[in-house]
Amino acid sequence: MHPRQNKHFSADGTIQQVPNPKQVAVLLSQHIGAGCKPQVSKKDKVKAGQVVGDTNAFVSAPVHSPVNGTVKDIALQSHPVMGRAMAVIIDTDPADVTEKRPCAAQFGADFDESAYSAEQICDAVRQAGIVGMGGAGFPTRVKIEPNPRLPKHTLIINGCECEPFITCDYRIMLEWTYQIIAGVKLACKAAGCSTVIIGIEDNKPTAIEAMRAALADSTDSEHIEVVPVKTKYPQGGERQLVNSLLKKFVPTGGIPPMIGICVLNVATCAAIAEAVVTGAPLTHRVVTVTGCAITKPGNYYVPVGMQVADIIAQAGGLTEKAAKVILGGPMMGLAIADLETPITKASGAVTILTKEAIYRAKYEKRQTPCIRCGRCLDVCPENLNPTKIAHAVKNNLLDVAQQYYMSACIECGCCSYVCPANIELTGYIKTGKLLTARAKEKVPV
Ligand code: SF4
Ligand code: SF4
Incomplete structure (x- = not known):
């Protein structure tokens, strides 16, 4: 497919450093595989680069504090994919705000x-x-x-x-x-x-x-x-x-x-x-902050665990017309309701759109019943049947959805993008995967 690129918002600016935020929330599940167990306790002092979560599981990766500070809490926090997950919440030490720089x-x-x-x-x-x-x-x-x-x-x-x-x-x-x-x-x-x-x-x-x-x-x-x-x-x-x-x-x-x-x-x-x-751990990454409703779109070098609200503030804040904040891009990203959601090691972008941009892109009309046009099957790069999977998820038939290879979906969003009935096919499939993971107790309810 050839969706509009819209790279011009952020492509030309150099990567910008941001000051450390007052607080970060380091999610203990930022990767595929076993989530980490906290390696620190409430009120512990932590140093930038210190391990704050780890596990012995083979398919996993430790998480580190990006700042010098004090552990305020270890609690559930909004998670961009899982809904909610445990995080180590760290108050940055105001007397020791050394910022990490690219190397x-x-x-x-x-x-x-x-x-x-x-x-x-x-x-x-x-x-x-x-x-x-x-x-x-x-x-x-x-x-x-x-x-x-x-x-x-x-x-x-x-x-x-x-x-x-x-x-x-x-x-x-x-x-x-x-x-x-x-x-x-x-x-x-x-x-x-x-x-x-x-x-x-x-x-x-x-x-x-x-x-x-x-x-x-x-x-x-x-x-x-x-x-x-x-x-x-x-x-x-x-x-x-x-x-x-x-x-x-x-x-x-x-x-x-x-x-x-x-x-x-x-x-x-x-x-x-x-x-x-x-020897430096992965505590920072470059995040594109972009879209038609952000004051200073660009690429920012930010600590992993920084909240979306703080990143938006560093990019000059939302414009008056901002209607939707997406963690990721418009095809594969997820709209978030909680701006305190922290970014993870895999979060490459925050995209902010206006109502006009969203309407122009897709939602001119409300969702209508499937007209069996087959366009979603034509565009699926994995040769799946998105409408069958979505229908099964809608009716809570997760085993049927799996028989249609729900787990092989790469969540590219192509099926939703072309659907003339405006059915959020990818949304249903993502929900189906999340419900399946919850049923297997892989993520918290
Ligand atoms: S989101 Fe999944 S089902 Fe839809 S087109 Fe992409 S791979 Fe196929
Ligand atoms: S693209 Fe939409 S309307 Fe067409 S078959 Fe797929 S779900 Fe139905």
Whole structure:
């Protein structure tokens, strides 16, 4: 599909530092897999970078405090995906507000990954709590660690950023280019891959040029290639990108390592480089604050756990016409009702829209019954039957929804986007997945 890009709101500004907020809420579940258990107690003093949540589970990642401060509480907090989840709420120490800054200046063309062993890289990635920063939040150590049953040969780096409005990956490709390449080399070594392909959509020629120029400068980078891919949505879906670049199919419901491929996002690679070289955990990320109802759209370097309200304030505040705040982009993001929702390691954007923009985009008419046009089936990149799944969820038949492969849905939003009856198909499917996870007691009710 080709939804309107709307990248112009934020694409041209450089990444901006923000002051530490007065309070952060570090969610204990920010990734796919087991949530963390708190490692601190109420009233404890914590230092920036200190582990505040962890678990022994294999598929998990620790969470760290992004600030110096005092634990105010460990309590339920609004969660962008799960509704509510436990969080460590930390009051920032007003006397010690040292702000973390990006470390891109430390990386250059001469970066040499041979100083680090594969084991050291995997350990550093695990200790830094790195998870997929493109939105999925899958623990990175699990992805890159060698697995004798599923050996990997190709590393794909996802620089597509196909979701409308979002430009955080675009900006870091321009501003943190050598840091990304250092992370790519380290991930390649850890995963034991021989080939690396960096896929970037062809609507980002300056990013393609910057990455190619940096690779041409870099030592030992002959095995890394930048390949432009067509601008279409959802080109940045893991399975869709593998197919575009290699003409290979990842089995439905499966993962790329099943066919020897590891896929990482560019921001994740930058975090790997920082963790391995400087030892810094993943406590900050670049977030695009964008849309037609925010005063100063741009890309901001913010602490993980900062509340959406504080991020909006740093971007100059909402305009009078603001009607909807979405954590993420308009296709895959979720509208939030609570502006105290903290961002997670996987939150790449806050998009704020006016009523006019929402109406123009879709809601000119109210939802009407399905007219059996089949458009949702035509556009589904996973070849699912969205209307059947949504109908099953609506009638609380979660097992029937699962028979239609509900869990294989990548939540791209294409079906909702094209539906002439304005049925929120993706919304039903997301709800179905959440209810299924709750039934299995994987997330709190
Ligand atoms: S959101 Fe809709 S179109 Fe996208 S994968 Fe899921 S069912 Fe298919
Ligand atoms: S696109 Fe909408 S109206 Fe058409 S078949 Fe799918 S759910 Fe029904």
